Amino acid sequence: MAAIIHPLLTLLASLTRQELAQQVTYLKAENQILRSKLPKRIELSNQERRRLVKHGKKLGARIKELISIVSYSTFRKWVRSVEDAPDKRPKPKDAKPGRPRVEESISEAIIRVRKETGWGYTKIVQAMRRLGHKVSRQTIKNVIMQAGLGPEPQDHPDTWSEFIKRHADTMWQCDFACKRKWTIRGMVDLYFLVFIHIGTRRIWVSPCTANPTGEWTTQQARNFDMFLQDESLPCTILQRDQDTKYVLTFDDVFTGEGRTIKKTPIKSPNLQAFVERVIQTLKHEVLNGFCVINKQHLDHILKIGADWYNNRRGHSGRDHLPPVRDSDHPPTVDLAKHKLICYTELGGHLKSYRAAA
Numbered sequence: 001m002a003a004i005i006h007p008l009l010t011l012l013a014s015l016t017r018q019e020l021a022q023q024v025t026y027l028k029a030e031n032q033i034l035r036s037k038l039p040k041r042i043e044l045s046n047q048e049r050r051r052l053v054k055h056g057k058k059l060g061a062r063i064k065e066l067i068s069i070v071s072y073s074t075f076r077k078w079v080r081s082v083e084d085a086p087d088k089r090p091k092p093k094d095a096k097p098g099r100p101r102v103e104e105s106i107s108e109a110i111i112r113v114r115k116e117t118g119w120g121y122t123k124i125v126q127a128m129r130r131l132g133h134k135v136s137r138q139t140i141k142n143v144i145m146q147a148g149l150g151p152e153p154q155d156h157p158d159t160w161s162e163f164i165k166r167h168a169d170t171m172w173q174c175d176f177a178c179k180r181k182w183t184i185r186g187m188v189d190l191y192f193l194v195f196i197h198i199g200t201r202r203i204w205v206s207p208c209t210a211n212p213t214g215e216w217t218t219q220q221a222r223n224f225d226m227f228l229q230d231e232s233l234p235c236t237i238l239q240r241d242q243d244t245k246y247v248l249t250f251d252d253v254f255t256g257e258g259r260t261i262k263k264t265p266i267k268s269p270n271l272q273a274f275v276e277r278v279i280q281t282l283k284h285e286v287l288n289g290f291c292v293i294n295k296q297h298l299d300h301i302l303k304i305g306a307d308w309y310n311n312r313r314g315h316s317g318r319d320h321l322p323p324v325r326d327s328d329h330p331p332t333v334d335l336a337k338h339k340l341i342c343y344t345e346l347g348g349h350l351k352s353y354r355a356a357a
Helices: 002-036 046-065 072-084 104-117 121-130 137-146 160-170 214-231 248-255 269-285 295-311
Strands: 171-183 186-197 203-205 237-240 260-263 340-345 350-355
Touching: 046 072, 104 121, 104 137, 121 137, 160 171, 171 269, 171 295, 186 214, 186 269, 186 295, 203 295, 214 248, 237 269, 248 260, 269 295, 295 350
Parallel strands: 171 237, 237 260
Antiparallel strands: 171 186, 186 203, 340 350
16 A cells, blocks of 8 residues: 555655746746846835845755846845844833933032043043943033033133142232323333232332333342342242243343243233233222323332232232231221221322221
């Protein structure tokens, strides 16, 4: 019985393969005819490509005999792109789109480091890494930008204001100022030098001259140096601009004592804001009230004006007290018991108040 059935099954299987082969042959011929009537290049969508890859991968190398739309190398490229594509499986419903949010404690730490140090993104990444948190540079940037602490022009942790604060106790600034005097031949400019101590806002004003030569400027540097020694005032840095009236011997007076001359860039008056503000105060509150007729007249006004500025004029940067004072907490005057006296100088132009003895 088995001898009869086995050949029968073999015959049926061979007939099936023959029919399948005939069908494939027909489909090939039909596909060839249809392909000849289509344009040379056929654009396929991603979905159509994936569909061809899905059925063609099972055939392996035999796909070479069937494929006609594209070359075999292009088909293999499609296969690799599908295999290397990221997983498109649906995410859980509770998963939120985009990157996970940065923890609030980490954001607060990043903002604090930025505010206290002014560091850039990379240095903050390093600081967070030392704390055991791996935070990317882009995350640091996003947190800082959202907090409104993004980079600004000339943004740098060591700013000019920080430099001034560090050296305020031993730093002085100087600059030239002028006042016109009346003469028979017309107006003549009289020049003088103004020095200011950054820490206390105390000033020193030189005598004036109509011809500020290098020799005169050097002599004023020596006078100022003697003033520092007499008053035992510290000075390790002297800041000045690049005016040509500052000759080499002017700098030698200070560098010879172990001090440093710091020159500001050209056209940068904002870097000398302290001395510029003093000159403005002297002009507006003192000099503009007088018509100067000679050098001695101006020297007298400058001498009294500098003493008034140092000892009697309040300064907002010094808690509204004069730069030179006995105490940061002056004794309270009982105005009900003590008479208030107005002390005048320069013909009543400068006024200050004190209690009667």
